[in-house]
Amino acid sequence: xxxxxxxRVTAPERHDILSWITTTDHKRIGVLYMATTLMFMAVxxxxxxxxxxxxxxxxxxxxxxxxYNQIFTLHGTAMIxxxxxxxxxxxxxxxxxxxxxAPDMAFPRLNATSYWMFLxxxxxxxxxxxxxxxxxxxxxxxxxxxxxxxxxxxxxxDFWIVGLAMVSVASIMTAVNFVTTTFIHRAxxxxxxxxxxxxxEMVATSLLIFMAFPSLTATxxxxxxxxxxxxxxxxxxxxxxxxxxxxxxxxxGHPEVYVLILxxxxxxxxxxxxxxxxxxxxxxxxxLAAFAIAGLSMGVWAHHMFTTGAVNxxxxxxxxxxxxxxxxxxxxxxxxxxxxxxxxxxxxxxYAVGFLMNFLLGGVTGVMVASPPLDFQAQDSYFVxxxxxxxxxxxxxxxxxxxxxxxxxxxxxxxxxxxxGKINFWLTFVGFNVTFLPMFFMGVFGMPRRIYTYSGEGALxxxxxxxxxxxxxxxxxxxxxxxxxxxxxxxxxxxxxxxxHGYTLEWATSSPPPEHNxxxxxxxxxxxxxxxxxxxxxxxx
Amino acid sequence: MHAQSWPAVGSAQAASLADDWRIFTxxxxxxxxxxxxxxxxxxxxxxRTRDNPAPxxxxxxxxxxxxxxxxxPLILVIALFVVTLRIENTVEARTAxxxxxxxxxxxxxxxxxSYRDGPTIDGTSNDPPEMVLPVGETTAxxxxxxxxxxxxxxxxxxxxxxxxxxxxSEFDLTPTKEGTFLGRCGEFCGLNHALMxxxxxxxxxxxxxxxLKYEAAQ
Numbered sequence: 022x023x024x025x026x027x028x029r030v031t032a033p034e035r036h037d038i039l040s041w042i043t044t045t046d047h048k049r050i051g052v053l054y055m056a057t058t059l060m061f062m063a064v065x066x067x068x069x070x071x072x073x074x075x076x077x078x079x080x081x082x083x084x085x086x087x088x089y090n091q092i093f094t095l096h097g098t099a100m101i102x103x104x105x106x107x108x109x110x111x112x113x114x115x116x117x118x119x120x121x122x123a124p125d126m127a128f129p130r131l132n133a134t135s136y137w138m139f140l141x142x143x144x145x146x147x148x149x150x151x152x153x154x155x156x157x158x159x160x161x162x163x164x165x166x167x168x169x170x171x172x173x174x175x176x177x178x179d180f181w182i183v184g185l186a187m188v189s190v191a192s193i194m195t196a197v198n199f200v201t202t203t204f205i206h207r208a209x210x211x212x213x214x215x216x217x218x219x220x221x222e223m224v225a226t227s228l229l230i231f232m233a234f235p236s237l238t239a240t241x242x243x244x245x246x247x248x249x250x251x252x253x254x255x256x257x258x259x260x261x262x263x264x265x266x267x268x269x270x271x272x273x274g275h276p277e278v279y280v281l282i283l284x285x286x287x288x289x290x291x292x293x294x295x296x297x298x299x300x301x302x303x304x305x306x307x308x309l310a311a312f313a314i315a316g317l318s319m320g321v322w323a324h325h326m327f328t329t330g331a332v333n334x335x336x337x338x339x340x341x342x343x344x345x346x347x348x349x350x351x352x353x354x355x356x357x358x359x360x361x362x363x364x365x366x367x368x369x370x371x372y373a374v375g376f377l378m379n380f381l382l383g384g385v386t387g388v389m390v391a392s393p394p395l396d397f398q399a400q401d402s403y404f405v406x407x408x409x410x411x412x413x414x415x416x417x418x419x420x421x422x423x424x425x426x427x428x429x430x431x432x433x434x435x436x437x438x439x440x441x442g443k444i445n446f447w448l449t450f451v452g453f454n455v456t457f458l459p460m461f462f463m464g465v466f467g468m469p470r471r472i473y474t475y476s477g478e479g480a481l482x483x484x485x486x487x488x489x490x491x492x493x494x495x496x497x498x499x500x501x502x503x504x505x506x507x508x509x510x511x512x513x514x515x516x517x518x519x520x521x522h523g524y525t526l527e528w529a530t531s532s533p534p535p536e537h538n539x540x541x542x543x544x545x546x547x548x549x550x551x552x553x554x555x556x557x558x559x560x561x562x
Numbered sequence: 563m564h565a566q567s568w569p570a571v572g573s574a575q576a577a578s579l580a581d582d583w584r585i586f587t588x589x590x591x592x593x594x595x596x597x598x599x600x601x602x603x604x605x606x607x608x609x610r611t612r613d614n615p616a617p618x619x620x621x622x623x624x625x626x627x628x629x630x631x632x633x634x635p636l637i638l639v640i641a642l643f644v645v646t647l648r649i650e651n652t653v654e655a656r657t658a659x660x661x662x663x664x665x666x667x668x669x670x671x672x673x674x675x676s677y678r679d680g681p682t683i684d685g686t687s688n689d690p691p692e693m694v695l696p697v698g699e700t701t702a703x704x705x706x707x708x709x710x711x712x713x714x715x716x717x718x719x720x721x722x723x724x725x726x727x728x729x730x731s732e733f734d735l736t737p738t739k740e741g742t743f744l745g746r747c748g749e750f751c752g753l754n755h756a757l758m759x760x761x762x763x764x765x766x767x768x769x770x771x772x773x774l775k776y777e778a779a780q
Binding site: 159167172306349352389472 | 569628650653732753
């Protein structure tokens with residue numbers, strides 16, 4: 022691709038701290054986002070190891086009940102709000118302008134504001150741990166009245182509310198930026214039906230953020246009013262309603278889980294297409310499926326409330342079942358993308374296939390828990406814990422690592438070590454399944470989530486011990502990952518502009534790209550402009 | 563006491579619930595095995611080798627196939643919805659003349675079981691209460707809470723119902739197996755959530771009558 026991205030002498034880039042604090046460059050903001058989320062991930066991951074250590078044996082007294090409640094609250098809150106979702110926002114910050122051939126995001130200063138609000142929001146949530154009664158301890162859902170001032174008396178809950186409100190507003194501002202950038206800053210020739218799939222998934226994600234996050238902000242605000250300003254919105258003794266809290270929370274909360282997965286559908290689509298050497302199969306269907314999932318996900322929130330006896334279970338069950346259809350479309354398209362290809366097994370591709378294997382189990386168990394009668398047992402049990410870890414952990418997190426291995430050379434100009442990357446993958450894959458597969462059985466056997474201890478009867482002690490062993494395997498995998506970065510950073514194995522033979526626009530510029538992304542853009546005649554250059558004979562326009 | 567292993571499926575409603583579990587589990591396994599098989603086949607068959615150095619085709623659509631994999635799963639989920647609807651209606655059917663009526667009040671961290679025209683049983687996490695039910699007869703429950711949201715869960719009957727403050731939720735259970743089963747709180751409620759258990763002792767109808775008399779004499 023040297024004909025497209027001529028190496029050119031540009032002003033030396035500044036890399037002092039001030040330049041990072043004041044930057045409005047989407048690439049640097051993207052890197053800041055991703056680095057921050059990986060830091061939060063390290064903390065949240067260690068909290069998970071603490072959880073598994075406590076539960077390794079029945080009756081363990083390693084961690085106090087209050088300490089345990091803080092730990093799982095912070096683990097869940099961090100992984101959902103501060104890791105999986107914002108990593109995707111960071112990745113998209115880096116990639117969306119590159120993929121559509123724009124010099125930057127539509128609103129660069131708004132973009133910087135979003136990042137800094139996100140960072141300080143996240144730090145605020147964690148800062149609660151330093152308050153007199155410790156961090157928030159009512160779970161990541163913080164159901165009222167448990168989270169009300171009468172029960173959760175500590176400041177930690179307020180830190181949690183204020184921090185997440187900042188993260189929520191920051192997400193909405195970023196979503197505005199993505200949609201505007203994609204809709205009006207595309208390069209000439211980049212029609213809507215030529216937008217790369219990752220960017221399409223980010224458009225769908227952004228629309229979900231528009232619809233869902235205002236409900237989160239409102240819920241947090243109402244909870245704060247209840248706690249500190251004498252409101253009684255969720256207090257039944259004054260006519261308030263705990264059920265209302267659940268409606269408002271899940272009206273945000275279920276679309277949120279698709280905010281956590283749609284970007285990673287995009288990642289996996291890009292990675293599978295590149296390493297199979299084939300175009301994404303069913304591109305149009307994939308885009309429509311993303312919007313079908315986004316639309317349907319707005320109408321399923323009360324499937325989190327099947328056991329309240331206060332919602333129309335059949336309606337929410339049916340809409341939840343329907344989501345299996347567009348999700349199935351995605352699976353079949355991924356398989357057909359590999360079909361007839363010549364697949365190169367890099368670390369990124371291994372993670373993408375790992376995603377397919379794990380997420381499938383998350384998907385089919387998702388259809389199971391969408392059946393209200395089944396949910397009467399599964400709800401709030403370890404079955405649900407297993408299910409959502411297969412989607413967010415085995416799914417999103419695997420794709421997150423695929424993204425790191427795939428786009429790292431573009432961001433830094435050198436690649437991560439492939440052999441360590443593969444070891445990293447296999448340890449994560451085995452560790453993940455050893456941890457979470459037993460949890461389906463724990464749930465069926467009657468183990469509720471969010472308990473710091475259990476008795477020694479029946480099969481629970483053995484299942485828990487196995488799960489803990491798996492968690493330590495994943496910890497080892499994380500060590501290998503960090504070692505990979507350190508070792509590869511010393512070696513700096515040059516990657517070139519297009520190390521994987523990708524066909525989307527980000528591979529048409531240098532690695533790392535210049536400040537304004539492209540010195541010259543290639544002609545754009547399809548969703549894979551670089552393929553058209555390589556194969557002029559196949560150019561159909 | 564039976565606890566923390568394969569559920570005993572100890573009620574008439576649980577028999578229907580177990581059917582739901584079975585149908586959905588089989589369907590899930592069937593779909594998963596099919597799709598896993600396709601993924602692994604494609605992943606192995608089309609890996610880059612000396613015999614497969616380059617992609618064979620750049621074909622990226624197939625309308626009949628795409629329509630098929632949209633319609634197929636749609637039919638499957640509609641069928642599953644019909645199953646789920648029937649089972650939920652069976653499970654939630656109410657009887658007009660229950661043999662016993664119990665109001666359950668959950669609180670941090672214990673339970674009060676108030677039998678209509680009978681005893682009131684109370685116990686906290688330190689000394690969990692025991693509920694006695696007649697086998698083969700239907701008991702009507704009213705569940706509520708006096709502080710935060712809890713959930714009344716009997717894993718061996720595959721059933722739970724949230725105890726929400728300010729709200730009463732009603733359902734029936736018809737135990738079919740005698741024995742003692744573990745019950746517990748299913749919704750996170752703070753410090754002693756893990757210890758908020760109770761026991762359900764299912765006895766013969768004459769045994770139940772004897773227990774009522776014994777409690778009345780206390």
